[in-house]
Amino acid sequence: MSTYKEITIFYFSGTGNARRIALWISEFANKKNIDCQLIDISKIDIRELEAFNTDRLIIIISPIHGFNFPKITIDFIRHLPKGKNKVVLMNTRAGMKIGSFVTPGLTGVAFLLSSLLLKTKGYRIAGQIPFDMPSNWISIHPALSQKTIKFLHKRNYYLTERVCDKIFSGGTVFTAYKDIIQDILISPISLVYYIAGRFAFAKSYYAGNNCDNCELCIKQCPVKAIEKISNRPFWTFKCESCMKCMSNCPQKAIETAHALFLVTGILTTSIGSYLLYKLFPDNLQFLFIKFIVLNITFFALLTILYKIQQLLLKNRFIRKIISHTSLTYYKFWGRYKSIPDNKWKKDS
Ligand SMILES: Cc1cc2nc3c(=O)[nH]c(=O)nc-3n(C[C@H](O)[C@H](O)[C@H](O)COP(=O)(O)O)c2cc1C
Numbered sequence: 001m002s003t004y005k006e007i008t009i010f011y012f013s014g015t016g017n018a019r020r021i022a023l024w025i026s027e028f029a030n031k032k033n034i035d036c037q038l039i040d041i042s043k044i045d046i047r048e049l050e051a052f053n054t055d056r057l058i059i060i061i062s063p064i065h066g067f068n069f070p071k072i073t074i075d076f077i078r079h080l081p082k083g084k085n086k087v088v089l090m091n092t093r094a095g096m097k098i099g100s101f102v103t104p105g106l107t108g109v110a111f112l113l114s115s116l117l118l119k120t121k122g123y124r125i126a127g128q129i130p131f132d133m134p135s136n137w138i139s140i141h142p143a144l145s146q147k148t149i150k151f152l153h154k155r156n157y158y159l160t161e162r163v164c165d166k167i168f169s170g171g172t173v174f175t176a177y178k179d180i181i182q183d184i185l186i187s188p189i190s191l192v193y194y195i196a197g198r199f200a201f202a203k204s205y206y207a208g209n210n211c212d213n214c215e216l217c218i219k220q221c222p223v224k225a226i227e228k229i230s231n232r233p234f235w236t237f238k239c240e241s242c243m244k245c246m247s248n249c250p251q252k253a254i255e256t257a258h259a260l261f262l263v264t265g266i267l268t269t270s271i272g273s274y275l276l277y278k279l280f281p282d283n284l285q286f287l288f289i290k291f292i293v294l295n296i297t298f299f300a301l302l303t304i305l306y307k308i309q310q311l312l313l314k315n316r317f318i319r320k321i322i323s324h325t326s327l328t329y330y331k332f333w334g335r336y337k338s339i340p341d342n343k344w345k346k347d348s
Pocket residue numbers: 012013014015016017018019062063064065066067068092093094095104105106107108133134135136137138201240241242243338
């Protein structure tokens with residue numbers, strides 16, 4: 001017997017993992033005759049949401065970006081109307097597989113912060129559940145093998161089924177508690193990612209040689225972060241690095257500009273050290289001052305160099321050179337996209 005007659009699942013998803021879990025929950029809910037509504041938070045105007053019936057279960061599911069929920073998910077939670085509903089928080093993290101061992105991702109402050117925000121609005125937290133779906137962060141590592149991706153999908157499908165059984169019958173599931181110490185310990189890094197890291201990653205993408213200007217990346221970007229400059233896609237600081245553009249590009253033309261980061265890093269150390277020496281010769285031992293000066297230098301250089309790169313990309317020859325210095329350009333690196341159920345079910 002299920003306790004709930006109605007469930008609303010709010011999800012955000014870059015490469016489909018969080019959406020996949022949302023679809024599985026709705027499949028299990030339908031089997032129990034629960035009315036399940038699925039809402040993509042990047043497609044709604046949150047200000048138009050009205051308070052929910054109190055007996056409706058709310059599920060929020062989103063990937064983890066930099067040991068926290070991405071800004072779009074946090075903004076959504078911040079703007080939710082007040083309510084007394086039970087809320088289950090879920091995330092999809094970077095699962096990997098080494099031998100037969102699945103290495104879990106890191107949730108960081110995502111659940112702590114959002115639970116706090118929801119509680120101040122009157123909601124009751126009925127679950128905090130991480131799912132170790134395949135890592136999609138292919139700017140920093142090659143795409144996982146199809147075998148691993150299928151394995152992790154299958155594993156999470158059955159985990160979702162078990163979790164749903166418990167939640168639908170009115171129970172609570174707090175599997176995230178077992179990671180609480182590590183989540184608190186990495187919270188300073190989540191702050192650094194939120195105030196600086198995500199803006200740096202926003203400038204790591206460019207459209208390489210294969211771009212045919214179809215503008216799919218611009219049209220599909222969930223946060224409208226991609227503009228057209230010099231007749232090519234240009235990533236603004238609004239980008240959340242969700243990987244949707246890279247994952248969906250039919251030409252696999254979107255790359256990570258590894259060389260740009262290498263050059264910016266090298267210039268930052270030399271120019272930043274010079275500035276520190278000139279501006280604060282007596283305070284060189286202060287870590288905080290060093291951190292601020294180096295960060296300002298890094299972002300100023302990155303902004304300028306990214307613009308220059310955009311202009312240079314117009315030239316076919318230079319575009320080829322830039323592509324060859326991007327690891328994502330090489331076939332072995334691959335792209336990531338969550339796979340439909342029939343693919344992993346067929347092979348298992
Ligand atoms: C920019 C970025 C940052 C990420 N940071 C983390 C992280 O801090 N911890 C983690 O476990 N996974 C991290 N990941 C991996 C994703 O959370 C994970 O692959 C997720 O399942 C993707 O879900 P989606 O397909 O719904 O977007 C990150 C991915 C990206 C693109």
